[in-house]
Amino acid sequence: MRLGVSRLRFANEKIEMPRVTKKMLTRIVxxxxxxxxxxxxVTVIIITNAILGLVPPILIKHIIDSALPEKDLTQLGMLIIFSIGVTVILGLLQVAQAYLNVWIAKHIILNMKNQMYAHLQKMSINFYTAAKPGEIITRITSDIDGIQDIFNTTVVSALTSMVVLISTAVVLIGMNWKLAVVGMIILPTFIIPTRKVGKVRWKIAKESQEKISDLNQMVQESFSISGALLSKIFTKEKAExxxxxxxxxxxxxxxxxxxVVGRWFRMTITTFIAVGPMLIYFYGGYLFIKxxxxxGSIVAFVALLGRLYAPVSQLSNIHIDITRSLALFQRIFDYLDKRAEIENKPGAIELEEVQGKVEFNKVHFSYTKSVKVLDDISFSVEPGMMIALVGSSGVGKTTITNLIPRLYEVNQGKITIDxxxxxxxxxxxxxxxxxxxxQEPYLFxxxxEENLRYGKNDATEQEMIAACKAAxxxxxxxxxxxxxxxxxxxxxxxxxxxxxxxxxIARVILKDPRIIILDEATSSLDSVSEKFIQKALVPLLKDRTSFVIAHRLSTVLAADQIFVIENGTIAESGRHEELIRKNGLYRKIYDTQFNDNSEICKGG
Known part of the structure; x- marks a missing residue:
């Protein structure tokens, strides 16, 4: 049911072949x-293989035309030994080529995955809010893994086919140009229908990748801890x-x-491939009679004809393979070309020896152009102060704290630290x-210990213990x-x-930052856990500038300054006692909690 939107989206999507441009080809190269x-x-090995592959049929010609008629066992033995030796060398070269093919392809994949991962790390939270995890997984795994097939079946196969085709054609023409022409008559029938087959195959390949993304998305959602719990609680296992x-x-x-697309086309090619040797036997027999x-020449010709038809058959499909390859590269480049909204500006400096003064100066922000979230936010916080942000759900409290570490970029105004x-x-x-x-801590x-070291990778055992004791x-x-x-x-x-x-909290204590952002950590905990957390926050907040999205009255009472947020603006600010005396919005929030024994607010 939840995949219906994806299917509808694809059904309405206009499928277009990827445009082959010089820029795209240069990027691939x-x-x-x-x-x-x-x-x-690899190229040298391919050329060597192509030349050596011509030797056995020529040796067969000499065996039939010379060694056997002359009853020369020495010549026959030498020709057979030579043929076996060439076959062994061909096998060794093919093993070496296969190793090099895999090595090159895997290292290209290695670099592309590293590049993709590094690029995705630079993307803003906006990107991850909109993107489907399954789609991201598909791009960085199966899409890039497909590059190995591109290298082996497209680049190497095309080069091999061309070298074998040219070398074989030269030898055939050299042996007898008339017979060579007869053998090559059917070659155009291999090529004509390929463009249409290529379009169909590309369309199916693109849709297949979209469906794989949907499948990955479903697996990721279903087997995350939250998804697994949800399906069990609502008994949706069968539906899932x-x-x-x-x-x-x-x-x-x-x-x-x-x-299987184009199988009828391939069946036709196979039929013509079978007809070719018959034509050679017929016309070659005529020339033999004359x-x-x-x-021996006829037998060698038929043997070499297989080396002529096989690469032509492969090259006739090269358009299909190139089209599918371009579709994969296009999907990969689509992600690599997504602009990172938040980056270091040229000449950005290091922020060192931070005191903790934070200032918002006429800050405006919106996630979309049509909905304004923050409107002309201005305030100044001195080092070591604790700021409480209160207000109803969705008024912009969390947005304010997310702007400080530049998880999002302000639309207007500026934020300064020191x-x-x-x-x-x-x-x-x-x-x-x-x-x-x-509010909901994430642990890997x-x-x-590994979760703690995420805050400080080189932390000593004593530092970890001290942080955990403090927490x-x-x-x-x-x-x-x-x-x-x-x-x-x-x-x-x-x-x-x-x-x-x-x-x-221990992880953040290990990090030892000068500025703390706290999305009230006790709002959904029992009283015993809350007591421990409140104690743990004391060493964390001490002598640090802190912004606390307040859900509990105790947090508000401890704040040096309270900002009451309403409709994306600071409606009121001051200490608890001052705001109570104003008898405004803060007083209403305070009275709601005091009278109903409820939380000041939820979310942000």
Missing amino acids: SYFLPYWTKMLL LESFKKINHEVINLQIKES GELSI DLDIRDVTLESLRNNIGVVM NATI YIHDFIMNLPDKYQTVVGNRGIKLSGGEKQRVS
């Missing part, structure tokens, strides 16, 4: 150029299985269609000085069977919410 020496060696079967069946059908040709515009400093140095504790499916989680960890080597499971599922939160 650039991935092969670093390995030009090995590709040159049926959906998976349906899309999987569609993928298989498309792949079958792609593999005394113009020997029997009087430096954050757009003038490197992203790495900016974010190294900012720590974020999210790894050990506690009130060390004693809990030491009671686990594997202590710091305990694997926490997917998204930390083996830990409780409070335990995960304290591990994430």
Whole structure:
């Protein structure tokens, strides 16, 4: 059911062949150029193979026309030994070529995956909000893995076919030009229908890749911890299985269609390939009767004819392979060409020795042009101050905190840290000085130690223990069977919410940033866990500039300054006592919590 939109989208999409441009071809070639020496060696092997491949049929001619009629066993033995030796050498060269083919293709894939991964890391949160994880996985795995087939079946195969075709044609014409012409008469029938077949195959290949993306998306969603829990709670296993079967069946059908498209065309080619030797036997027999040709020449001619037809058959399909290759490269380039919205500006400087002064100056922001989220936000925060952001859900609290580490870019105005515009400093140095504790902490499916080291990779054991003690989680960890080597499971599922939160706080303490952003970590925890978290936050917030999206009254009371956000603007600001006396929006929020014993607000 959830894949219906994707199917409808593709059904309405106009399928167009990829445009072959000089820029595109140059870009493709650039991935092969670093390995030009090995590709040159492959070319030499291909040429050597093509020449040596001509030898056995010629030796057969001499065996039939010379060694056997003359009853010369020495000559016969030498010709057979020579033929076996050439065959062994051909086998060794083919093994070497296969190794080089795989080596080159795998290293091109290695570089492209590294490039894609590095590029995706630069994409803004906007990109990940809109993109489907399954689509991303497909682009970086199966799409790029397809490059190996492109290299082996398109580049190497085309080069091999051309060399074999030319060398074989030269030898055939040299042996008897009349017989060569007869053998080549049917060659045009191999080429004529290929363009139409290529278009059909490309269309199916493109649709197949789209369906594989949908399949990957479904697997990613279904077997994430959240998806698995949801399907079990709502008993949707059977429905999910049926959906998976349906899309999987569609993928298989498309792949079958792609593999068999043009089979009637290939059957026709196969028929003509069988007719060729018969023509040679007929016309060659005529020339033999007239005394113009020997029997050995006829046999050698038929043997060489297979070497002529095979590359022509492969080259007749080269348009299909090139079209499919271009479709893959086009999908890869589509992602590589997506612009990273947030990048280091030329000459960006390092943000060092941060004091923690943060200032918003007439900041405007919107996720889309039609919906304004923040409107003319201005404030100044001195180093070490704690700022509480309160307001109803969706008014822009989280957006304000996301702008500080440049997860999004402001539309107008500027944000400064220690009087430096954050757009003038490197992203790495900016974010190294900012720590974020999210409302729903994310832990990797790894050990506690590995999750902690994400905050500081070179942290010593003493530093980790000190951070965990400060976060009130060390004693809990030491009671686990594997202590710091305990694997926490997917998204930390083996830990409780409070335990995960304290591990994430310890991770930020290890990072030791000057600015802290806290999406109130206790809003969904029980009172015992909340007590521990509140204690853990004391060393984290001490002497640091902090922005807290407040859900609890205790957080608000501790703040040096409170910003009440409404409709993307700062409606009120001040300390708790001042805002209570104003009897405005803050007072209404405060009275709601006090009277109803509820949270000040949820979300942001």
